[in-house]
Amino acid sequence: MTKKRSIFQLFGVISIxxxxxxxxxxxxxxxxxxxxxLWFAIHTLSSVRAYVGGEGLWSKGQKDAVYHLLKYGHxxxxxxxxxxxxxxxxxxxDHLARESMLKNxxxxxxxxxxxxxxxxxxxxxxxxxRLMVRFHTEPHLKRAIDAWTEADPQIMRLLPLAEQLHQEIxxxxxxxxxxxxxxxxxxxxxxxxxxxxxxxxxxxxEGSRWLEFVILRLLFAVALxxxxxxxLLAFSxxxxxxxxxxxxxxxxxxxxxxxxxxxxxxxxxxxxxMVAEAINHMADEIGQAENRFRRMLESAxxxxxxxxxxxxxxLVNEQAEKVFGYTRGExxxxxxxxxxxxxxEASHPSRRQQYxxxxxxxTMGMDLxxxxxxxxxxxxxxxxxxxxxxxEEGLWVSSAIRDISEKKLDHLALRDYARKLEVTNNxxxxxxxxxxxxxxxxxxxxxxxxxxxxxxxQGKLDQDSEVYLDYIVNASERMKAxxxxxxxxxxxxxxxxTESIDTAEVVNAVLQELHTSVQEAGAQVTVGFLPVLxxxxxxxxxxxxxxxxxxxxxxxxxIAAQIGIEARAENSHWLFAxxxxxxxxDKAYSERVFVIFQRLHNQNQYSGTGVGLATCRKIVxxxxxxxxxxxxxxxxxxxxxxxxx
Amino acid sequence: xxxxxxxxxxxxxxxxxxxxxxxxxxxxxxYDVRSTEGSIExxxxxxxxxxxxxxxxxPMPRIIFLDINxxxxxxxxxxxxxxxxxxxxxxxxxxxxxxxxxxxNPDDRARAAAEYSDLITDFRIKPLSEEVVKTLxxxxxxx
Numbered sequence: 096m097t098k099k100r101s102i103f104q105l106f107g108v109i110s111i112x113x114x115x116x117x118x119x120x121x122x123x124x125x126x127x128x129x130x131x132x133l134w135f136a137i138h139t140l141s142s143v144r145a146y147v148g149g150e151g152l153w154s155k156g157q158k159d160a161v162y163h164l165l166k167y168g169h170x171x172x173x174x175x176x177x178x179x180x181x182x183x184x185x186x187x188x189d190h191l192a193r194e195s196m197l198k199n200x201x202x203x204x205x206x207x208x209x210x211x212x213x214x215x216x217x218x219x220x221x222x223x224x225r226l227m228v229r230f231h232t233e234p235h236l237k238r239a240i241d242a243w244t245e246a247d248p249q250i251m252r253l254l255p256l257a258e259q260l261h262q263e264i265x266x267x268x269x270x271x272x273x274x275x276x277x278x279x280x281x282x283x284x285x286x287x288x289x290x291x292x293x294x295x296x297x298x299x300x301e302g303s304r305w306l307e308f309v310i311l312r313l314l315f316a317v318a319l320x321x322x323x324x325x326x327l328l329a330f331s332x333x334x335x336x337x338x339x340x341x342x343x344x345x346x347x348x349x350x351x352x353x354x355x356x357x358x359x360x361x362x363x364x365x366x367x368x369m370v371a372e373a374i375n376h377m378a379d380e381i382g383q384a385e386n387r388f389r390r391m392l393e394s395a396x397x398x399x400x401x402x403x404x405x406x407x408x409x410l411v412n413e414q415a416e417k418v419f420g421y422t423r424g425e426x427x428x429x430x431x432x433x434x435x436x437x438x439x440e441a442s443h444p445s446r447r448q449q450y451x452x453x454x455x456x457x458t459m460g461m462d463l464x465x466x467x468x469x470x471x472x473x474x475x476x477x478x479x480x481x482x483x484x485x486x487e488e489g490l491w492v493s494s495a496i497r498d499i500s501e502k503k504l505d506h507l508a509l510r511d512y513a514r515k516l517e518v519t520n521n522x523x524x525x526x527x528x529x530x531x532x533x534x535x536x537x538x539x540x541x542x543x544x545x546x547x548x549x550x551x552x553q554g555k556l557d558q559d560s561e562v563y564l565d566y567i568v569n570a571s572e573r574m575k576a577x578x579x580x581x582x583x584x585x586x587x588x589x590x591x592x593t594e595s596i597d598t599a600e601v602v603n604a605v606l607q608e609l610h611t612s613v614q615e616a617g618a619q620v621t622v623g624f625l626p627v628l629x630x631x632x633x634x635x636x637x638x639x640x641x642x643x644x645x646x647x648x649x650x651x652x653x654i655a656a657q658i659g660i661e662a663r664a665e666n667s668h669w670l671f672a673x674x675x676x677x678x679x680x681d682k683a684y685s686e687r688v689f690v691i692f693q694r695l696h697n698q699n700q701y702s703g704t705g706v707g708l709a710t711c712r713k714i715v716x717x718x719x720x721x722x723x724x725x726x727x728x729x730x731x732x733x734x735x736x737x738x739x740x
Numbered sequence: 741x742x743x744x745x746x747x748x749x750x751x752x753x754x755x756x757x758x759x760x761x762x763x764x765x766x767x768x769x770x771y772d773v774r775s776t777e778g779s780i781e782x783x784x785x786x787x788x789x790x791x792x793x794x795x796x797x798x799p800m801p802r803i804i805f806l807d808i809n810x811x812x813x814x815x816x817x818x819x820x821x822x823x824x825x826x827x828x829x830x831x832x833x834x835x836x837x838x839x840x841x842x843x844x845n846p847d848d849r850a851r852a853a854a855e856y857s858d859l860i861t862d863f864r865i866k867p868l869s870e871e872v873v874k875t876l877x878x879x880x881x882x883x
Binding site for chain 2: 562566569570684692693694695696697698699705
């Protein structure tokens with residue numbers, strides 16, 4: 096059993112050409128065997144035939160010899176006797192051959208010479224000897240041999256009889272009586288021989304018929320064996336090939352259908368087996384590549400929908416299921432148009448064809464106002480990115496679809512927020528303006544009546560009350576200043592009308608207004624180049640007023656203020672500088688001073704409201720410029736601001 | 741020669757300092773009142789009180805009323821600077837800092853609680869009243 100399997104295993108390892116060669120070899124061998132058998136059988140048969148022929152010659156020789164011997168008895172012609180001797184040579188040769196073949200070992204030369212003398216065809220002689228040597232025990236042949244063996248001494252008796260006859264006839268006084276007796280003896284022997292010759296003939300005839308029968312059967316059997324072996328081998332080889340091919344075909348179909356798990360069974364290690372293994376390996380590779388592709392597809396943050404040239408959906412990822420609300424099964428095989436709002440559905444196929452005509456990676460963004468349609472019919476804004484995908488089934492298109500509803504909402508929300516902010520800001524400015532405006536009235540009442548009260552009670556009040564009254568007057572003044580500045584601040588931009596203005600003129604006007612304080616401070620003001628530009632006149636005035644009065648106010652005690660005002664053109668704007676030699680500002684506060692109500696000093700050091708520089712910044716920024724300062728404590732300050740040209 | 745504990749007012753407003761001193765005296769609590777004109781002066785006062793060997797001119801206060809809105813360095817910034825002072829002053833038993841503000845802005849209160857709860861004892865709106873002063877003293881320094 097194990098041996099059988101191992102043979103099959105061995106057969107499995109042999110290549111297909113080896114198998115075919117093997118099959119053909121077996122067939123050829125069998126056919127050779129058949130031919131050999133045929134050759135042998137025909138040879139044997141022809142030897143038998145040769146014996147039959149030989150027997151004919153032998154019988155004829157014997158009969159002719161007897162005929163001439165009997166004739167000699169009557170004629171007494173020497174010629175007849177010589178003829179007898181001549182014809183007797185044939186059976187004598189055969190006798191010689193028989194004797195030689197009986198020897199051990201067979202005397203081939205003697206046998207050959209004997210048969211030649213027996214007038215057999217030299218071509219037949221070797222076959223005849225071989226037949227006799229090989230098959231002398233075969234029953235038919237044995238009977239023939241027996242007949243021959245029996246006949247041989249009989250024929251040998253003719254020779255002494257003829258000798259006696261010859262002596263009698265050639266004697267001086269031949270006796271007719273002796274001659275007759277001798278002839279009768281010859282006649283008797285001849286009759287005996289005739290029976291034996293017939294026996295020999297019959298036996299050989301029967302033998303040759305039997306042989307013929309055996310040969311036919313043998314040939315038939317061999318032919319049958321050849322046929323069956325051939326068929327079996329062909330069947331086995333073709334079956335093993337077919338079995339292997341079937342596996343390969345199944346595996347190929349499975350791969351084509353996308354099943355990379357299916358493995359072709361490997362039955363043999365021949366070419367078929369190698370192909371099967373190669374296919375399995377390929378399936379593994381493709382399977383891995385496919386897996387990578389699927390993982391990539393599934394892990395994509397966007398909904399992925401892959402469409403073939405007919406616009407049928409071929410692949411989707413989980414995100415696509417989520418976004419569109421369909422299951423995978425509901426999407427695969429459907430036209431892509433089911434994911435598109437009805438109003439775009441009609442035009443989509445032609446656009447799709449346009450894309451297939453010239454496929455390239457393409458992103459379609461928010462500006463296109465694209466929409467998707469969910470299963471429940473709900474529409475949502477999308478961004479789509481298309482890219483061509485080469486597959487075995489032709490060109491597909493992979494589309495990454497992003498639901499941008501939230502993005503759009505954010506966008507809208509932001510816009511909404513900005514609008515609300517603007518409204519709030521406007522309201523706030525309106526409120527500040529109205530509030531500061533309306534606060535002026537009660538404040539005026541307070542100041543007026545405190546002044547009246549102070550005058551009326553002049554000299555009548557105790558010291559404490561005088562102090563209290565001072566606080567009240569100071570607070571009222573401060574509040575008046577605060578309200579005035581706040582009103583100014585909130586008024587900036589309310590009626591923002593611009594006109595062409597010569598800044599030098601504005602600065603002059605401001606210096607006129609500040610004439611008293613400039614003189615009091617003993618300040619030196621240097622005005623350099625100042626341009627003509629477009630601005631709001633009142634605001635430009637307020638800007639310079641604040642900056643110059645600050646420069647005077649924060650001068651170093653005991654040192655005459657030096658103030659420089661100038662401008663120069665830079666790239667796309669005018670750069671203004673207002674420089675002083677005052678107390679300077681610590682770098683830490685260089686941003687804070689522009690914030691409303693932020694002050695660096697106590698009221699009793701430098702009075703102020705903390706609104707001035709905030710107003711300056713508001714004015715500059717309203718005109719599209721920027722304001723900043725450069726300073727160091729004790730080193731003076733330079734305010735810079737820009738105005739667009 | 742100091743016999744009484746001290747209340748220190750740190751506020752840039754003269755009028756407020758004047759008024760608060762008046763109110764505290766009227767409340768009749770047993771404290772002297774000193775005021776500084778702003779945060780820088782308040783910081784100087786505390787530094788001197790801590791560093792001078794003879795700090796009789798600058799006695800360490802037990803109560804500090806601290807204004808928020810002050811020029812240059814506001815109340816919160818001053819609190820941050822306080823953290824830089826030599827450590828012992830804060831651990832000294834009984835120094836309480838009360839934040840004062842005229843603003844009704846709730847953000848200030850939230851900021852005080854979030855960032856300066858280690859320094860600030862409480863938060864009060866200006867102006868102080870006799871009632872508030874009495875309550876605070878009774879609450880934190882019961883006799």
